[in-house]
Amino acid sequence: MHIAEGFLPPAHAVAWGVASAPFVVHGVRSLTREVREHPESTLLLGASGAFTFVLSALKLPSVTGSCSHPTGTGLGAILFRPPAMAVLGTITLLFQALLLAHGGLTTLGANVFSMAIAGPWAGYTVYRLLRRYDVPLMVAVFSAAFVADLSTYCVTSVQLALAFPDPGSGFLGALGKFGSIFAITQVPLAVSEGLLTVLVMRLLVQSSKGELTRLGVLLAEKQSRTETEAVTR
Amino acid sequence: MLPIDAAAHSSRWRRRHPVDKAVLGLGLTVLAVSLPPWPGAALVLVTALVVLLGPAGVPRRRLWRAYRVPLGFCVTGAVTLLVQVGGPGGFVSLADGGPVRAGELLLRTSAASLGVLLFAFTTPMSDLLPRLVRAGVPAPVVDVALVTYRMSFLLLDSVRRIREAQSARLGHTTRAAAWRSLGGLGATAFIRAFDRAARLQAGLAGRGYDGTLRVLLPEARVSVRFTAASCALLVALTVLTFVLERPLT
Numbered sequence: 001m002h003i004a005e006g007f008l009p010p011a012h013a014v015a016w017g018v019a020s021a022p023f024v025v026h027g028v029r030s031l032t033r034e035v036r037e038h039p040e041s042t043l044l045l046g047a048s049g050a051f052t053f054v055l056s057a058l059k060l061p062s063v064t065g066s067c068s069h070p071t072g073t074g075l076g077a078i079l080f081r082p083p084a085m086a087v088l089g090t091i092t093l094l095f096q097a098l099l100l101a102h103g104g105l106t107t108l109g110a111n112v113f114s115m116a117i118a119g120p121w122a123g124y125t126v127y128r129l130l131r132r133y134d135v136p137l138m139v140a141v142f143s144a145a146f147v148a149d150l151s152t153y154c155v156t157s158v159q160l161a162l163a164f165p166d167p168g169s170g171f172l173g174a175l176g177k178f179g180s181i182f183a184i185t186q187v188p189l190a191v192s193e194g195l196l197t198v199l200v201m202r203l204l205v206q207s208s209k210g211e212l213t214r215l216g217v218l219l220a221e222k223q224s225r226t227e228t229e230a231v232t233r
Numbered sequence: 234m235l236p237i238d239a240a241a242h243s244s245r246w247r248r249r250h251p252v253d254k255a256v257l258g259l260g261l262t263v264l265a266v267s268l269p270p271w272p273g274a275a276l277v278l279v280t281a282l283v284v285l286l287g288p289a290g291v292p293r294r295r296l297w298r299a300y301r302v303p304l305g306f307c308v309t310g311a312v313t314l315l316v317q318v319g320g321p322g323g324f325v326s327l328a329d330g331g332p333v334r335a336g337e338l339l340l341r342t343s344a345a346s347l348g349v350l351l352f353a354f355t356t357p358m359s360d361l362l363p364r365l366v367r368a369g370v371p372a373p374v375v376d377v378a379l380v381t382y383r384m385s386f387l388l389l390d391s392v393r394r395i396r397e398a399q400s401a402r403l404g405h406t407t408r409a410a411a412w413r414s415l416g417g418l419g420a421t422a423f424i425r426a427f428d429r430a431a432r433l434q435a436g437l438a439g440r441g442y443d444g445t446l447r448v449l450l451p452e453a454r455v456s457v458r459f460t461a462a463s464c465a466l467l468v469a470l471t472v473l474t475f476v477l478e479r480p481l482t
Binding site: 002004005006009013028031035036039040043044045047048050053054055057058087088091094099100101102105106160164166167169173174176177178195196198199200202203204207211 | 235237238259262263265266267299300302303306307310313314316317318319326328329330331334338341342343344345346348349350352353358371373374376377378379380381382383384385387388389392412413415416417418419420422423424426427429430431433434437438442443444446
């Protein structure tokens with residue numbers, strides 16, 4: 001769920017932009033360094049951005065019978081790491097605002113914070129934690145996608161509750177209001193996105209080992225297994 | 234190509250410099266967000282609509298198709314302002330002044346969306362992205378954005394064709410089959426994206442690729458007259474809002 005253009009008051013829009021800036025700047029610096037050292041990475045990163053954009057355009061069957069689209073933040077964070085996702089997510093959100101009229105330019109900072117920063121970092125943290133304790137890959141992938149999706153919506157609820165506190169019960173009441181609306185629709189969607197991400201990852205492990213190794217996903221698998229073995233010894 | 238970008242390529246203002254259109258379109262968005270919703274956002278909404286359908290020549294149907302997306306989000310979001318949690322009216326009751334707040338929010342978001350649509354419907358992304366380097370965005374980020382932009386269309390096209398092929402093979406007849414097809418679709422999109430990147434890399438390496446993607450941009454100059462007229466319009470809207478605010482509220 002993108003926050004629509006003009007939805008946030010100016011002060012909130014600016015504040016979320018300021019909050020997102022350090023993460024995006026960090027991502028831009030690491031991306032610039034990567035591209036300067038390996039010029040061919042431009043194309044790979046561009047392909048990753050296009051994949052993220054297309055992933056967010058896939059229609060996901062919802063439990064309620066309607067359909068929605070995945071955020072792609074969990075899969076993106078596992079494949080490309082959260083700093084790269086901050087930049088790729090910002091580019092994707094900019095494209096969505098200008099090409100699809102989803103989200104907006106004044107709310108770009110808030111959307112970047114929830115979708116390109118909070119979601120990927122939450123999902124990636126869960127993924128790394130579970131892999132460290134040798135939880136099976138697909139369980140870790142499902143959990144990462146589920147948490148990334150849900151945390152994106154939780155942050156969006158906080159952003160909306162801060163901007164529109166409830167007249168009767170203030171911030172907490174508004175958080176409950178927005179949170180319960182999202183909970184009805186988003187918990188099933190987060191489960192759906194988790195399942196979809198597992199299906200995608202399972203096919204990728206079978207057919208694209210080269211790319212996954214190049215991205216460090218399978219190497220990270222080996223490393224975390226070695227670390228766990230060392231700990232048990 | 235996506236409908237908004239396709240319309241931007243055939244727009245009357247296609248040859249205008251993006252700065253000209255940014256001053257007008259994004260200026261209207263800033264006004265919609267920062268002026269009092271009544272009458273400020275209402276004036277911005279009417280102005281943006283007149284400019285879009287008049288001088289910018291955006292086809293009505295295309296505009297409506299693009300506009301109804303953010304409008305749907307605005308309405309859904311505004312509905313939540315109609316109720317309040319807790320208080321003397323019970324756990325959930327109608328909020329005092331809720332309709333006014335919801336109406337103001339609707340006015341603000343719908344006017345702000347039209348401002349951005351004015352910019353999007355007249356400025357192709359391919360004109361905008363390379364110029365971002367001059368605005369201070371690092372060149373490698375702009376290059377990545379350019380590749381993302383160009384590859385997105387190819388991937389979207391691939392996804393559409395894969396979905397058609399899956400449907401032809403009864404891949405969407407049952408819920409389980411639909412999930413399997415969707416998983417396959419996501420994985421195939423990933424493989425195609427990386428395959429295209431590898432082939433593009435090989436092709437560019439053969440042409441002496443040094444890490445920078447140089448693209449030809451259509452000649453365009455910032456029009457002082459257009460920008461000045463846009464600024465005058467924005468100032469007039471601001472003044473009019475403050476003049477009308479007291480009598481109308």
